[in-house]
Amino acid sequence: MSANTQIVESFWLARPSTSVAPDLLGCTLVRQFPDGEVIRGTIVETEAYGPGDPACHAYTGLTPRSKVMFGPASTSYVYLIYGMYHCFNVVTDLEGVGSAVLVRALQLEAVPEEFAGMPAVKQVRLAAGPGKLCKVMKIDKTLNGLPVGAGQPLYLEHRTEEFQGAIDSCAINIVQTTRIGITKGIDLPWRWYLGNCSAVSKLL
DNA sequence: AGTGGGATCTGT
DNA sequence: CAGATCCCACTA
Numbered sequence: 001m002s003a004n005t006q007i008v009e010s011f012w013l014a015r016p017s018t019s020v021a022p023d024l025l026g027c028t029l030v031r032q033f034p035d036g037e038v039i040r041g042t043i044v045e046t047e048a049y050g051p052g053d054p055a056c057h058a059y060t061g062l063t064p065r066s067k068v069m070f071g072p073a074s075t076s077y078v079y080l081i082y083g084m085y086h087c088f089n090v091v092t093d094l095e096g097v098g099s100a101v102l103v104r105a106l107q108l109e110a111v112p113e114e115f116a117g118m119p120a121v122k123q124v125r126l127a128a129g130p131g132k133l134c135k136v137m138k139i140d141k142t143l144n145g146l147p148v149g150a151g152q153p154l155y156l157e158h159r160t161e162e163f164q165g166a167i168d169s170c171a172i173n174i175v176q177t178t179r180i181g182i183t184k185g186i187d188l189p190w191r192w193y194l195g196n197c198s199a200v201s202k203l204l
Numbered sequence: 205a206g207t208g209g210g211a212t213c214t215g216t
Numbered sequence: 217c218a219g220a221t222c223c224c225a226c227t228a
Contacts, residue, residue, distance in 0.1 A: 057224095060225080063224080063225065065225080079223080080222070081222095082220080082221070082222080083222035083223075084221055141223095
């Protein structure tokens with residue numbers, strides 16, 4: 001909408017996942033369809049996975065599934081979990097380093113047509129969770145390994161100046177804590193979310 | 205070739 | 217807290 005939105009470029013993501021994950025909060029994830037439909041959401045919760053991390057899918061080395069995590073930054077890493085939900089990650093760091101940021105929750109800018117009749121309370125939490133956001137944005141394994149960038153089915157936009165100002169003035173605060181749903185690496189504080197946000201995956 | 209577990213979510 | 221449901225990595 002605003003004239004000076006900047007699309008996130010690959011080099012900005014070519015840093016350790018633990019640096020990228022908090023920086024992605026407030027950025028916009030955009031889903032574009034061939035017919036022109038667009039779904040946009042602000043990232044409100046992320047988790048970092050990377051080297052030396054037993055919970056990281058790349059921990060045991062390069063496998064058919066994890067190979068995209070070793071690829072260049074800004075590649076999408078989508079996988080199926082529990083037989084029914086997809087999770088969306090953005091690959092980070094330098095090529096050869098197996099790492100990514102899991103996008104765990106979005107605050108949608110607008111509710112897609114198909115959910116228009118849903119109660120407002122539910123609409124707020126439509127993308128509150130990694131599986132839910134993939135369902136809403138129709139992200140599945142066909143998008144695995146694709147570049148995330150301009151003209152692609154998925155791309156990212158940097159924080160608006162207003163959002164950055166709110167961070168700088170502490171009107172919005174970023175909370176750092178441990179990750180969810182894993183059994184290994186449970187003590188690593190590699191999850192970040194926006195405080196005072198009702199669209200995060202778990203409410204206090 | 206078989207198997208056990210998994211970065212989830214919903215309803216009871 | 218059980219159930220849905222399937223891919224993947226590991227074992228043999």
